[in-house]
Amino acid sequence: MSYFRAENLALHFGGLKAVDAVSFAVEKGEILSIIGPNGAGKSSIFNLISRIYSPTSGKIFFEDxxxxxxxxxxxxxxxxxxxxxxxxxFENAxxxxxxxxxxxxxxxxQLWQELLFLPSVRANEKAHRRRVEQVIEFLDLEPYRDKLISGLPYGVRKVIELARALSSEPKLILLDEPSSGLNVEETDDMSFWIRDMRTELGITVLMVEHDMSLVNRVSDRVIALNSGRVLAMGPPAEVQQHPDVVAAYLGA
Amino acid sequence: MLDFVQQLVSGVALGCVYGLIALGFVLVYKATEVVNFAQGDLMMLGGFFAFTFIGMLGLNYWLGFAGAVAAMALFGMLAERLVVRPILGYPQFSIIMATIGLGFFLRSVSGMIWGTDDFKIDTPFSQGVVRIGSLVLADDKLSVIAATIILCTLLYLFFNKTTLGTAMRASSENMLAAYYMGIPVKRVVSIVWAISAAVAGCAGVLLAPITFVHSNVGLVLGLKAFPAAVLGGFGSIPGAVVGGVLIGVIESMAGFYLAEGWKDVAPYVVLLAVLLLKPEGLFGLHIRKKV
Incomplete structure (x- = not known):
């Protein structure tokens, strides 16, 4: 059985089929990217998986x-x-x-333990703090540790959001356009981190991304979408040369 | 001088009640960006619950107090579930109208249940006074001040030192992000309503020996507590209490030193002045949009 899978996922808004009968699976330890032109349904799929939307039909499985x-x-x-x-x-923190x-x-x-300031509470907090410090080190965030979010530049916030997701020690991470708004150098860092997340932390990655160079560098497999349907699925180079994908991007 | 201190203490005591109601405004606003205009009426209901437990059923004062606060907490959750949750996501205006409607409803129903007379609750603080030299301070007023300090300390510890409190602050700052940190935001919001109704209930019970309990008490005090919350920056917990105390003191001083009629106007004059000079309120966050 696959680690994560979507079966016949559909999301309809009236007559508009934002996502239409999409099925795919993610294997444990894989980096899978979803690509497609604007309005292809990439973000809708993400929002279905993270339950902002409820699917019109279809099922989602994680660890069976x-x-x-x-x-x-x-x-x-x-x-x-x-x-x-x-x-x-959290901007003001x-x-x-x-x-x-x-x-x-x-x-x-438990709440009552915290209200009594039991030693176990303190020990727990220290353990959390240690985990967070490891993430800070992993993503080179030391200089920003005690800064307020509202004063930080966009590129740094992007990394902090990734750090917050990693702090929860996820098994599967969903990255929604991790490189959007980043410059070339920051995108390079991001691509290293995404790969390290998998190799060092053992996290499975599912991402939506526009930057094809980032997609090519990190992905094991790529899913190309258009108009809510899967056009092609497979290794990055193969999918990019798929005639339907080329047609969708060039508008032919 | 003696008069001044006397007025100051009764102003602070009254202000603490405003502050407690304002606190309820702020808690709900922070968590859900909803202004609950029934907050004053929740306070009134707390007073009536206490009257029922203590005056009618003859319970011990402290038991009755605890019972009224617990009943209010439950009632707050219920109000959130029945009145606010179904229309969350609709325009602010609808939600505000719904809370105003809830206020009307509570006033009418409590009038039907308990009648429209003034009720008095006998409390351990009803008669006593504390004498310091020639200064005479009534126990009931001092009890309000003491209770406000205790409540605020507890709430401060709760919000800043516990996981649930942190989850509440996270939800109020960014609901979407809070969801994906594993925080059950809806449950958190319902607990916030419980806390804010319980705080209003405390205010109602504490106020009972001073102003009596009647079905319109919440409307009048709610209208005074609202400027207190605005003065404090609407969104700041210490701001709400400081705003309340300021309004109370100004009102009490104006009543004593100024001509008839100033008592009710003075707090609003100060509010307007503060808003002109510091539009975000005394403790408000200055939010600048990044472009």
Whole structure:
């Protein structure tokens, strides 16, 4: 059985078929990219998986568990993390606080224990802090640790959002256009991190991306979408030469 | 001088009640960006619950107090579930109208259940006074101040030191992100409503010996607490309490030193002045949009 799979996923808004009978599977430890022209349904698929939308029909499975009806917070607790194209951070908090909120799904202490300031609470907090420091080191965020998000440049925020997702120690991470708004150098860093996430942290990656050079550098497989349907699926070079994909991009 | 201190203490006590109601405004606003105009009426309901438990059923004061606050917490959750959640996502205007409607509803229903007379609750603080030299301070007023300090400290610890409190702050800052950190945002919002109704209930019980309980008490005080919340920056918890105390003190001083009629106007004059000079309120965050 596949690690993650979508079966016949469809999302219709009235007569508009944003996603139409899309099926695919992600293997454990794989980096899979979804590409396609604007309006192809890439973000819709992401929003279906992370349960912002409910599918019109179809099913989603993660580790052989049906997650189609789960609420968003439950998805996070199962070990699926995501980032957003437009960055959704806690703006008025420090980088460190943002990452610590990322630890929420691992919080085990009870309210009454916290109100009594039990030693176990303190020990727990220290453990969370250690994990977060590892992520900060992994993504070279030391200089920003105690800065407020609202004062940081776009490129850094993008990395912080990734760091927050990693702080939750996900099994599967969904990256929504990780390179959008980044310069060439920052995109290079991003491509290294995405690969390291898989090799060093063992995280499976599903991403939506426009930058073909990034897609080619990191992906094991690529899915090309157009008008809510899958055009082609396979290794990056193969998919890019697929006649339907070429036609969709060139508008022929 | 003596008069001044006397007025100051009763102003602070009244202001604490405004502050507690304002706190309820702020908690709900921070969590859901909804202004709950029924907040004053929730306070009124807390007073009536306490009257029922203590005055009618003859419970011990502290038991009755705890019972009223617990009942209010439940009622807050219920109000969120029945009145607010079904219309979340619709324009602000609809939600505000719904909370105003909830206020009307609560006033009418409590009038039907408990009648329109003034009720009094006997409390351990009803009669006593504290004398410091020739200064005489009523216990009931001091109890309001003490209770406000205790409540604010508890809330501060809760919001800043516990996981649930942190989850609440996260949800109020960015709901979407909070969801994907594994925070059950809907449950969190319902707990926020419970807390804000419970705080309003506390205010209602504390106020009972001072102004009596009647079905319109919440409307009047709610209208005073709203400027307190605005003064404090609408969104800041310490701001709400400081705003409330300021309004209370100004009102009480104006009533004593100025001509008849100034008492009710003075707080609004100060509010207008503050908003002219510092539009984000005393404790408000200055938000500049990045372009």
């Amino acid at each position: 568990q049906d997650i189609t009806e789960q609420p968003p917070y439950a998805i996070a607790r199962l070990g699926i993390a995501r980032t957003f194209q437009n960055i959704e951070l 420090t980088v460190l606080s943002n990452l610590l909120v990322g630890r929420h799904r691992h919080s085990t202490t």
